[in-house]
Amino acid sequence: MIVVTLTKVPPSLRGDLTKWFQEIQTGVYVGTVSARVRDKLWDRIIRDIGHGEATMVFNAQNEFGYQFRTTRKDREVVDFDGIPLMKRLNSVRAPVKHGFSTAAKYHKARMYSKIRSQPNQNKLNDSFASIDIETTGLDVIHDKIVSVGAVKRSINGEFQQFNAYVKIDDPMPPKISKLTGITNEKLNHEGRNLSEVLNELTKFVGDDVIVGYNSSFDDEFISANLRRLGQPILTNRLVDLLPIVKKHNKFLDNFKLSTILGEYEIVNSHPHDALSDASATMRLAEELIKKGQLVI
Template sequence: MIVITLTKVPPALRGDLTKWCQEIQTGVYVGHLNARIRDYLWERIITSIGRGEATMVYSAKGELGYEFRTTRRDYQVTDYDGIPLMTHLKVAPGTPQPGFSNAAKFRRAKIMANRNLNKQVPPTESPVVTLDLETTGLNLLKDQIIAIGAVKRTLTGEIATFERFIKPARVVPQSITDLTGITTEQLRERGLDLKVALEQLQTFVGDYPIVGYHFGFDENFLRQACQQNGLASLTNKMVDLQPIVQRVELFLDNYRLATVLKKYGIKNQRPHNALADAQATWQLADHLIKNGDFRI
């Protein structure tokens, strides 16, 4: 037995789930699937969830007789002596705390100053960070981030790049090495601890808006990684370019990043390289901004 609950997800994902499960109530799906199909279905959910949330409960051997997975921000799955528990977080990671400390006043003053500066910045020079991740797979609970790439345009128009590799907790699957060119040996030699890389990323992006392509996947992995490492989740404005492109370009054969880049004449010399993908996404965002289709 398997139960899946969805909130605020794209309609296409709801329709996709009805191929495997029965919707007994809005956003609640029930089915009977084997482990392989169950894991495959969860991967489909993660890659298609957008900014929505999902929870899956399924039968499993153990004291409870079931296990669960979730992408919810206000809950965290915790392993307690082999027993999975759903921990309710009183404050979701990254949620601003009420109050007016000096730090809060300083931050508010900085935001207001940036807003005033933004009014003077032409749309084509809007400050923005594009971000891309490479992971060992699609499973939010079992797989890990192995590379982070980002490109930043500052308020003054300067361009900066960020690239970090992450020490692996396990051997990188051969299929991922074939896809990305990243090997276990490379990560062991050049990789940082994930927590250190995330802290450096947070410093790099600051409070700039973060843009990605098919970004729900990356956003979920980032949030999970921050929770697991005791860090506050990024509270920056997050923008997924895919829905924007789908609205603007109605007649593309598909909306994979490679197809969209070709449409806009953007060359990505190293697909599935985090920094190269972030650079290509930056060029795409720049095209959309200049065309008036996207504004930060």
């Protein structure tokens, strides 16, 4: 038996679920499907949920006999010695979805930075981190994370690095492999389980502020995968450098990371390498700090 509850979701998603479940009350769906179909339906819910919320309860082999998942921003699913519990969070995390036009991306970046920042979005703590990922594509539901890189600057100015490759079941798309230099052989020999990698990443960044460039893309991928794995999502304050850069460089031809790095005379020796891109983003943050555009 599977129960799904939906609130404030698009009508199209509600209609889609009626193909598989019976709606016994507004927003409450009940049915029985295989674990494979259940997981794919959950992926579809995450993809099409808009600004709504969803919770799924299903049979599981644990002491309670059930497990649950949720997209609620004020709750977190935690495992207590094999017992699933719903933890109430003190802070609420708001969702964001990508737009398709360039203007929409800049608008989303500005709004995302405001959502995840304190009132002064340009102000950082002394310790902060930068995260970058490489994926098999742009679809947060169907594509996979294959590489995670992060750099952390401590209060005393020292730097630490985190770099990991992720094993995937499907072969690397040739175009992505050519772009990133990540081959099937590299993932087979150096790749690790995604759950292990994301767990270590969460410990690495701790409570530090996270800086990024067009951060919503990386954050949505990481958050979606943490939810699938039943791990706590990152709730760190996030500062997106894209709207800050755009505010002070209005007449550039474009706002790709490579263009911005060139404008600030930052050399990224290995573009589309997660650790190299994270390091370059960290250096960009430091340049913005020096210019007084990003204040510590």
